[in-house]
Amino acid sequence: xxxxxxxxxxxxxxxxxxxxxxxxxxxxxxxxxxxxxxxxxxxxxxxxxxxxxxxxxxxxxxxxxxxxxxxxxxxxxxxxxxxxxxxxxxxxxxxxxxxxxxxxxxxxxxxxxxxxxxxxxxxxxxxxxxxxxxxxxxxxxxxxxxxxxxxxxxxxxxxxxxxxxxxxxxxxxxxxxxxxxxxxxxxxxxxxxxxxxxxxxxxxxxxxxxxxxxxxxxxxxxxxxxxxxxxxxxxxxxxxxxxxxxxxxxxx
Amino acid sequence: xxxxxxxxxxxxxxxxxxxxxxxxxxxxxxxxxxxxxxxxxxxxxxxxxxxxxxxxxxxxxxxxxxxxxxxxxxxxxxxxxxxxxxxxxxxxxxxxxxxxxxxxxxxxxxxxxxxxxxxxxxxxxxxxxxxxxxxxxxxxxxxxxxxxxxxxxxxxxxxxxxxxxxxxxxxxxxxxxxxxxxxx
Numbered sequence: 001x002x003x004x005x006x007x008x009x010x011x012x013x014x015x016x017x018x019x020x021x022x023x024x025x026x027x028x029x030x031x032x033x034x035x036x037x038x039x040x041x042x043x044x045x046x047x048x049x050x051x052x053x054x055x056x057x058x059x060x061x062x063x064x065x066x067x068x069x070x071x072x073x074x075x076x077x078x079x080x081x082x083x084x085x086x087x088x089x090x091x092x093x094x095x096x097x098x099x100x101x102x103x104x105x106x107x108x109x110x111x112x113x114x115x116x117x118x119x120x121x122x123x124x125x126x127x128x129x130x131x132x133x134x135x136x137x138x139x140x141x142x143x144x145x146x147x148x149x150x151x152x153x154x155x156x157x158x159x160x161x162x163x164x165x166x167x168x169x170x171x172x173x174x175x176x177x178x179x180x181x182x183x184x185x186x187x188x189x190x191x192x193x194x195x196x197x198x199x200x201x202x203x204x205x206x207x208x209x210x211x212x213x214x215x216x217x218x219x220x221x222x223x224x225x226x227x228x229x230x231x232x233x234x235x236x237x238x239x240x241x242x243x244x245x246x247x248x249x250x251x252x
Numbered sequence: 253x254x255x256x257x258x259x260x261x262x263x264x265x266x267x268x269x270x271x272x273x274x275x276x277x278x279x280x281x282x283x284x285x286x287x288x289x290x291x292x293x294x295x296x297x298x299x300x301x302x303x304x305x306x307x308x309x310x311x312x313x314x315x316x317x318x319x320x321x322x323x324x325x326x327x328x329x330x331x332x333x334x335x336x337x338x339x340x341x342x343x344x345x346x347x348x349x350x351x352x353x354x355x356x357x358x359x360x361x362x363x364x365x366x367x368x369x370x371x372x373x374x375x376x377x378x379x380x381x382x383x384x385x386x387x388x389x390x391x392x393x394x395x396x397x398x399x400x401x402x403x404x405x406x407x408x409x410x411x412x413x414x415x416x417x418x419x420x421x422x423x424x425x426x427x428x429x430x431x432x433x434x435x436x
Contacts (some may be wrong), residue, residue: 015416046420046424049373050377051392053374055374058274058277059291063273067270068270071262074299074303075261128296
């Protein structure tokens with residue numbers, strides 16, 4: 001082989017990707033070609049340089065245990081999973097679709113199981129908030145801190161009331177992505193559990209029931225022109241209580 | 253009982269996927285260029301993989317998980333740092349300067365004289381556009397073959413080769429003291 005045939009094969013040769021016969025031909029050529037030899041050395045030097053200078057990234061132990069924990073939770077949630085009433089998922093889908101259209105989005109739910117995708121979006125956001133380092137963007141139990149924080153960041157202005165006296169202290173607020181749109185989330189605590197309340201422009205009426213999905217509880221209600229979705233891993237009865245308290249206090 | 257099946261599923265997933273956690277983290281770290289972001293992305297990818305575990309058939313578990321990590325990285329970057337995922341120009345166009353470029357004798361000599369400056373090379377890798385960065389990382393640091401890289405990145409092997417070539421040309425020019433931006 002001549003140099004002009006060797007050159008395009010040189011990297012594949014050094015990457016160990018050439019077929020046996022080709023490999024031998026390149027090898028023989030390199031042994032005595034004054035041009036291709038140094039080029040080969042230069043490429044090898046680059047590889048060594050990259051390998052020597054690049055830091056070896058290893059997953060931190062904390063991440064490993066965080067993932068194990070998350071997997072356990074997810075597996076447990078799947079095991080507890082109850083079969084959802086057929087109606088509510090389509091209902092959830094219609095609400096999110098309304099949100100997407102209402103906020104001028106072009107979001108389209110695709111796929112064969114769109115309802116699943118919607119339910120998973122809400123629960124995924126909840127899960128992400130628990131497992132990551134991103135429970136709140138603004139951490140405060142003071143509504144005069146949390147409420148203004150959302151101003152300018154989102155179209156809807158969520159009523160951020162502290163419910164510590166009722167057993168649901170406000171932890172803060174967060175901006176989340178639901179169906180690709182920024183959606184404000186209020187974060188409350190119930191003992192060791194977190195309740196995420198996603199606030200969307202209202203569409204349908206109240207759901208009036210607690211939904212179970214993948215081991216999490218969801219409730220939806222409407223107040224004025226706002227729709228609320230509460231998601232938690234606390235007991236369904238506690239979520240119902242939360243809705244009651246939240247509505248009483250926000251109605252003022 | 254459902255929970256027994258789930259536990260079995262989880263331990264099967266863990267024994268298959270967790271051995272590749274370091275590789276997954278390293279890829280995410282190179283693509284996000286940040287420790288905390290890499291950790292978040294990897295965790296999200298692992299949960300996603302676990303959810304899709306039923307759709308995983310036979311095949312290389314490492315490629316499978318790296319493909320999911322990579323995809324999660326890109327959607328994370330699109331959400332949080334869209335400037336980082338600007339696509340590179342057409343392969344054909346960028347290939348120019350490719351097959352012939354780095355072979356020029358002058359470059360080679362200068363490169364050989366410049367052998368000691370290893371500190372900058374990892375910075376140069378970080379500065380590569382993501383499509384070039386990922387192939388060089390998967391090839392040189394993960395030590396994967398073309399076929400695996402093609403599978404992970406979802407492009408043909410020919411594209412993997414031309415991207416590797418362009419990445420190397422860019423790195424050599426950068427290493428040589430020229431602006432890496434000229435090369436890509």
